Amino acid sequence: MGIRKTLIVGIVGSLLAWPALAYDVVIDTFDTATNTTDLQSFFGVPDSGLDVGLTDVLGGSRAVAVLSGAVSPLVESGVIPGGQLDYMSIGTGTATITYDGEGGGFRNALACAQAIEVDYLEADSSAQGMGTGPLVMVVALNGIEVARAIDAPSGTLVYPITEFAGVDLLNLATIVLEFDGSGSDSADLRIDTIRAVGCEASPSPSPAMSPIALGFGSLLLVGLGWLGVARRRASL
Numbered sequence: 001m002g003i004r005k006t007l008i009v010g011i012v013g014s015l016l017a018w019p020a021l022a023y024d025v026v027i028d029t030f031d032t033a034t035n036t037t038d039l040q041s042f043f044g045v046p047d048s049g050l051d052v053g054l055t056d057v058l059g060g061s062r063a064v065a066v067l068s069g070a071v072s073p074l075v076e077s078g079v080i081p082g083g084q085l086d087y088m089s090i091g092t093g094t095a096t097i098t099y100d101g102e103g104g105g106f107r108n109a110l111a112c113a114q115a116i117e118v119d120y121l122e123a124d125s126s127a128q129g130m131g132t133g134p135l136v137m138v139v140a141l142n143g144i145e146v147a148r149a150i151d152a153p154s155g156t157l158v159y160p161i162t163e164f165a166g167v168d169l170l171n172l173a174t175i176v177l178e179f180d181g182s183g184s185d186s187a188d189l190r191i192d193t194i195r196a197v198g199c200e201a202s203p204s205p206s207p208a209m210s211p212i213a214l215g216f217g218s219l220l221l222v223g224l225g226w227l228g229v230a231r232r233r234a235s236l
Contacts, residue, residue: 021201025110027099027175027194031056033079036064041093044070049078052102058109058175059101068093069182077179084121085191087135087179095179105173113161113169114198116141118177121154123189128152133183140176141167147180150189161198 035049048065051057064085068075072091080086087095116139127135127150134149137157144164148157161169177194181187 023199023201025058025113025196025199026056027058027116027196028062028085028097029056029083029193030079030085030191031083033062036062037078037080039064039066039076039078039095041066041068041075042073044068044072057099059099059104059106061100061102063098063100064095065098066093066095075181080190083192087181087190088188089181089184090186092184093181095181097177099175100173105171106175107172108170110172110196111169112199113196115161115196116159116175116194117197118157118159118194119155119192120150120157121190121192123150123153124187126184127187127189129184135184135187135189136180138176138178138180140174140178141169142171142173143176150187 032051032054034051036051037049039047039049041047044067046065046067048063050061050063052061054060054062064077064079066075066077068089069092072089072093074091075087075089075093075095077085077087077095085097118137118139120137123135129135129149129151134151136147136149138145138147139159140146141161141164144167146159146163148159161167177191179187
């Protein structure tokens with residue numbers, strides 16, 4: 001292979017041999033809320049709220065519903081200042097956060113996802129099961145549920161997509177997060193972020209190519225021009 005062809009191959013290789021970029025799809029950061037704050041259920045009487053048009057939520061809408069046990073004084077949940085969702089119970093109960101794209105679903109927005117992750121913090125001893133039983137956090141995709149028990153004051157719960165048996169991410173209609181406190185006398189914790197992870201963007205040399213790759217390509221192009229001039233002079 002001639003020097004000119006070698007340089008051309010080098011340029012193409014530098015442009016194409018670029019690693020795929022991993023990225024997350026944020027489902028909710030809890031930065032904004034109007035009707036999904038301070039929801040309270042007393043002794044089995046439910047409460048709920050719905051927000052739409054949210055720019056920090058995948059699909060734009062968030063619904064929160066709380067339900068205490070029939071003999072339980074209180075279950076409270078909702079978005080609080082600082083970009084978090086709070087859960088607190090006295091007795092047993094549940095809180096459910098539902099995302100449905102304002103009724104239109106998400107189509108293939110999470111088709112690339114490898115897992116759902118939920119960051120939580122400030123889980124008290126009751127939430128960790130040091131009383132009767134731990135608070136359980138359930139994620140459901142199109143109604144297919146995967147559960148994780150809280151076992152630390154803070155952390156990230158991981159729900160691999162492979163555990164949602166049969167879910168069709170190309171036609172995702174609903175994402176649901178449920179605080180299941182039916183086995184716990186009381187619990188307190190907060191959710192910081194819900195996201196889908198494991199997506200990869202196809203490599204693209206432009207416009208986001210690194211300066212190093214651009215510089216290397218420029219040098220190669222200069223080299224090609226120099227070779228052309230040298231060859232023309234040699235032929236005179």
